[in-house]
Amino acid sequence: MPDVESAITSQRVMCIKKYVEEPHRSWKTILDHHLNSVGGAFLFKCNYDPNKLSLRLPRFYEECIKAWFRLNKYEPNTIEEISNEIIWNNRFICIDKYSVFYRNIWSQGIYKIGDLYDQHGTLNLLLLNRLSSTERLALNGVLHSFPHEWRLKIKENRATILSLTKPLSQLFFLRLKGKQYSLLNITSKQVYSSFIDNLIIPPSAKTKYENKFKTDLDWPDIYTLPAKCCLDTKTREFQFKVLHRIVYTKKLLYKIGKSDSPLCSFCGSHEETLEHLLVECEKVDVFWKLLAEWLAAYNVILEYLNEVDIILGVCKLGDDKVLINHILLLAKYFIYKCSLKKMIPTVSLFVPRIRYTYDIEFRIATNKDKLPYHYKKWNKLLLFIYNKT
Numbered sequence: 031m032p033d034v035e036s037a038i039t040s041q042r043v044m045c046i047k048k049y050v051e052e053p054h055r056s057w058k059t060i061l062d063h064h065l066n067s068v069g070g071a072f073l074f075k076c077n078y079d080p081n082k083l084s085l086r087l088p089r090f091y092e093e094c095i096k097a098w099f100r101l102n103k104y105e106p107n108t109i110e111e112i113s114n115e116i117i118w119n120n121r122f123i124c125i126d127k128y129s130v131f132y133r134n135i136w137s138q139g140i141y142k143i144g145d146l147y148d149q150h151g152t153l154n155l156l157l158l159n160r161l162s163s164t165e166r167l168a169l170n171g172v173l174h175s176f177p178h179e180w181r182l183k184i185k186e187n188r189a190t191i192l193s194l195t196k197p198l199s200q201l202f203f204l205r206l207k208g209k210q211y212s213l214l215n216i217t218s219k220q221v222y223s224s225f226i227d228n229l230i231i232p233p234s235a236k237t238k239y240e241n242k243f244k245t246d247l248d249w250p251d252i253y254t255l256p257a258k259c260c261l262d263t264k265t266r267e268f269q270f271k272v273l274h275r276i277v278y279t280k281k282l283l284y285k286i287g288k289s290d291s292p293l294c295s296f297c298g299s300h301e302e303t304l305e306h307l308l309v310e311c312e313k314v315d316v317f318w319k320l321l322a323e324w325l326a327a328y329n330v331i332l333e334y335l336n337e338v339d340i341i342l343g344v345c346k347l348g349d350d351k352v353l354i355n356h357i358l359l360l361a362k363y364f365i366y367k368c369s370l371k372k373m374i375p376t377v378s379l380f381v382p383r384i385r386y387t388y389d390i391e392f393r394i395a396t397n398k399d400k401l402p403y404h405y406k407k408w409n410k411l412l413l414f415i416y417n418k419t
Contacts, residue, residue: 144195151188
């Protein structure tokens, strides 16, 4: 489902994009008037905070500059970032709790912190001499408003600050997902995606798996494997439950008072956790070994399956990746169904399920004219599929 608030906020950002990029339009007159005290469109080059600007705006435009701020805010840390930080309307450079914009000084070409210094790292006297005494006093107040950390870094890197300062670009930029992009290449879809990323909370199960397995996991591949490997929604649903650790094992059922015992349905000697049910139980371990031997007879090679491979899927495979992961999904669901029936999983009971799944996918592939892909996937098991003796 789309997030309505993020969609609306994205359009507020696109309104600013139109304001700063397109030729003059009559609708811009109102915003030009309200932003005159902060430099007009120049504001959207600055690292501003709406709450620190001396502005009173119509509600719509207030929402627009707040939306832009949400994406474009950042905190400079390196000397290069500090030297290229725009002085005006800056949320870190405040006098009486408000950021400043002195048009007379700004019009002299003083935009960035680095513009204030010469090649020796001292204040540029030629520049200061062009200013009136009132302007120099105002600029002195600005210098004393720099954050303490910035002043220390400037002092330590005086010799390089001018060389690190880049000319002010005529283009406008927007920060999306931590990277700076020219507005020319920005779409509302990209802006919306950036807002959505800030709302996403990683599933708690993901963190638990990472802490348990202590290895790098390719989560995009893991999450998309079920959709790539099978067409059966029931199997996909079960893997979704596995990935989010919401499979109702006996341990969980016992915890909520829906089972008389938390012990495994197969071995009866250990708690039936998700890992025990699908991997650790000695009865299940025998099933996986026999299944690997059965597949090897058809040249479908399953190397040693560890806990990660069985639970999350095998990501690093060649041509058999889709088939093997599909069989793993079917086998896990089969084990779970056997546990509900209190029946030991065996390969002889499982392999008919493979043939049944093949028949369903064959009909779907026929209707959708995708038989070449279907045969490519099932190629190594076709001898078993059609040999029904």
